[in-house]
Structures are given as C-alpha cells and as structure tokens.
Amino acid sequence: MRKLLIIGIGAGDPDQMTVQAIKALNRADVVFLPDKGEEKAALRHLREAICARFIEKPCRMVTVGTPxxxxxxxxxxxxxxxxHGRIAANYDRLFRDELAEGQYGALLVWGDPALYDSTLRIVERVRAGxxxxxxxxxPGISSVQALAARHRIALNRIGEPVMITTGRKLxxxxxxxxxxxxxxxDGEQxxxxxAPDDLDIYWGAYLGTPDEILMAGPLADLAGEIAAVRAEARRKHGWIMDIYLLRRQAARSG
Ligand SMILES: C[S@@+](CC[C@H](N)C(=O)[O-])C[C@H]1O[C@@H](n2cnc3c(N)ncnc32)[C@H](O)[C@@H]1O
Incomplete structure (x- = not known):
C-alpha cells in the first residue's frame, strides 16, 4: 500500500519543526511540494528551505500544481x-504515478494540519475515490500558537473558552x-x-519570518493604524498572512 505522511511544518520559522516532523520527513521517499503560483512563492521557498535543512537522505521532490x-x-x-474535488483528482493521479506501492510520500502542511487546512479532507477524498x-x-506549531507566543499572552482567560474563526464569519x-x-x-481587514467598543486586539503578520510585524492595544485606537500598516506591508511584499486575537476588555478575570 502507498503511505502518506502529512507533516505540520510550523507557521513560518523553520525552527518550529518538531523532532517528530524532522523524523517523518526523513522517512519519505517522495516529498510533494505544492506550487500555489507567484503570490505564495515565499511560502514555497520556506518549504524548500525546510527540506534542504532537515532531509539527510536521498529523496525525490515532486512539485504539485494547485488548480x-x-x-x-x-x-x-x-x-x-x-x-477540493479537482485537487483530489490531481493528487490521485500524482500518488499513482509518483509513489510506488510500499513507498512513503510526504505532504508538508503549513502550521498544523488540523487547523484551516484542506489536506486531510482531500486525502479522505482520494481514499474515497x-x-x-x-x-x-x-502535528505542527500553528499560527495561533505563534501569535500567542510572540505577544507573550495566554489565549484564554481563566476557565473561559477561546473561539477560532475566520474574517468571513467575523x-x-x-x-x-x-x-x-x-x-x-481575513483578507478584508x-x-x-x-464595533471596536470594549475590545483589545493582538495582531501579527508574517509571524516567525524576518518580516514579522506585531501590534497590540485597544481596537478603537489601533484599527486604522493596523489597516494602514497591513496595506503597506502587502504592497511591499506582494502578499500577506496575518492573524489576530480580539478580546473583551471588560472580562479582566485572568
Ligand atoms: C490556510 S490557513 C492555514 C493555517 C495553518 N494550518 C496553521 O496551523 O496556522 C492560513 C491562515 O493562517 C494564518 N497564518 C498562517 N501562518 C501565518 C503567519 N506566519 N503569520 C500570520 N498569520 C499566519 C493567517 O490567518 C492565514 O490567513
């Protein structure tokens, strides 16, 4: 049977690779590298840098076009x-063509594979086919953990829940x-x-990379400034990845 290793590689800093991830990478006969076009070239370079730094044995790299x-x-x-259906069809073809029976293929997933990433659903679909x-x-270090660590904050207050959602839902x-x-x-700021009323924001862009930007404070004071910094960074780099925690100021219990 063909075998897949779905490896969380951290959210931007190669030092976030866990020992388990490095070991898994070194079990792979073939590493599949998604190519998401020019906008995400920086992300592709990080994956390549991770392979160059951590793989210690001969291993084939195969680039995967993303529809x-x-x-x-x-x-x-x-x-x-x-x-997802079209990506699954691509992967199906690729696994049949590039991975022999008994071989290990590695899929390198940004951050953690369980969080806002479609790889696991797509692999399920290939199997269902x-x-x-x-x-x-x-598992990998997600951008959520990277954000909390860089702002030196706990995500939850004592005994309180944390919601993780998207800009679309917000x-x-x-x-x-x-x-x-x-x-x-959140591509839409x-x-x-x-309504910023009683909210604080802890914002981070390009976390773990040399271009990292962090800003934190009352949303009412910072929303405009973060929007301007974000727009300028996006213009300068041609792409941006950012994440933020919004927290009610009133519930200062923990
Ligand atoms: C498709 S999701 C992938 C999430 C990933 N699986 C994880 O565990 O972080 C992409 C979103 O993750 C966040 N993100 C990922 N890496 C980031 C980074 N280095 N800095 C800021 N945000 C990041 C952004 O909100 C971005 O829009």
Missing amino acids: ERAPAGTDYRGVVDDW GLALEWEVI AAGFPAGQDSVVVML TFARI
Missing part, C-alpha cells in the same frame, strides 16, 4: 467542494457570548469594520 479556486460568490461551500492509502498526521460582528476570539484568513 485555481473559482470566486466564492454566494455558494462558498459549493465552490470549495468543487475545488478508491486509491488504497495509509496515512499518518504529524464580518457579522464580534460573536455573542465570546470573550477571546482568534481570527484567521474585518477588524476595522466591526
């Missing part, structure tokens, strides 16, 4: 489902009944469009 996703429109789930695969998941307003909310995948 374009149609604009989301109103049917977000339908569009994503169709996109009839290709026999064994697979292992190696657009409806700060979630009712929540105290601490981490927002990912949604933090600047919600």
Whole structure:
C-alpha cells in the first residue's frame, strides 16, 4: 500500500519543526511540494528551505500544481467542494504515478494540519475515490500558537473558552457570548469594520519570518493604524498572512 505522511511544518520559522516532523520527513521517499503560483512563492521557498535543512537522505521532490479556486460568490461551500474535488483528482493521479506501492510520500502542511487546512479532507477524498492509502498526521506549531507566543499572552482567560474563526464569519460582528476570539484568513481587514467598543486586539503578520510585524492595544485606537500598516506591508511584499486575537476588555478575570 502507498503511505502518506502529512507533516505540520510550523507557521513560518523553520525552527518550529518538531523532532517528530524532522523524523517523518526523513522517512519519505517522495516529498510533494505544492506550487500555489507567484503570490505564495515565499511560502514555497520556506518549504524548500525546510527540506534542504532537515532531509539527510536521498529523496525525490515532486512539485504539485494547485488548480485555481473559482470566486466564492454566494455558494462558498459549493465552490470549495468543487475545488477540493479537482485537487483530489490531481493528487490521485500524482500518488499513482509518483509513489510506488510500499513507498512513503510526504505532504508538508503549513502550521498544523488540523487547523484551516484542506489536506486531510482531500486525502479522505482520494481514499474515497478508491486509491488504497495509509496515512499518518504529524502535528505542527500553528499560527495561533505563534501569535500567542510572540505577544507573550495566554489565549484564554481563566476557565473561559477561546473561539477560532475566520474574517468571513467575523464580518457579522464580534460573536455573542465570546470573550477571546482568534481570527484567521481575513483578507478584508474585518477588524476595522466591526464595533471596536470594549475590545483589545493582538495582531501579527508574517509571524516567525524576518518580516514579522506585531501590534497590540485597544481596537478603537489601533484599527486604522493596523489597516494602514497591513496595506503597506502587502504592497511591499506582494502578499500577506496575518492573524489576530480580539478580546473583551471588560472580562479582566485572568
Ligand atoms: C490556510 S490557513 C492555514 C493555517 C495553518 N494550518 C496553521 O496551523 O496556522 C492560513 C491562515 O493562517 C494564518 N497564518 C498562517 N501562518 C501565518 C503567519 N506566519 N503569520 C500570520 N498569520 C499566519 C493567517 O490567518 C492565514 O490567513
């Protein structure tokens, strides 16, 4: 049977590679490297740097083209489902062509594979399509953990929950009944469009990379400034990845 190692590689700093991830990488006969086009070239370079630094035995690298996703429109789930179907078809072909029976293939996943990443769902889909695969998941340091560590904060207050959500969901307003909310995948600077009332923001961009930017304080004071810094960084680098924690100021219990 073909075997897959789905390896979390950390969220930007190669030093976040765990010993388990390095060992898994060195078990791979083939490493599949997604190529998401020019905008994400910086991310591809990080994956390549990780392979160059940590792989200690001969191993084949295979670049995987990623199909374009149609604009989301109103049917977000339908569009994503169709996109995943096309990626799964790509992977199916690739695993059959590039991975011999009994060999290990590695998929390097940004951050942790369990958090806002489609690799596990796509592998399930390839298996459902009839290709026999064994697979292992190696956890990684996620951007959520990197954000908390760089701001030197605990994510939750004592005994309180933490919600992790997307910019798309935050657009409806700060979630009712929540105290601490981490927002990912926000290409629209949604933090600047919600009522800032009693919220603090802990914002981080390019975490773990030499271009890292951190800002924290009351949302009412900082929203405009972060939006301007973000826009300028995006213009300068051609891409941006950012994440933030929003926390109610009133519930200062822990
Ligand atoms: C497709 S998700 C992947 C998340 C990843 N699996 C993880 O565990 O962090 C991409 C989002 O993660 C966040 N992200 C990932 N790496 C980041 C970094 N180095 N700095 C800031 N945000 C990051 C951003 O919110 C970005 O939009």
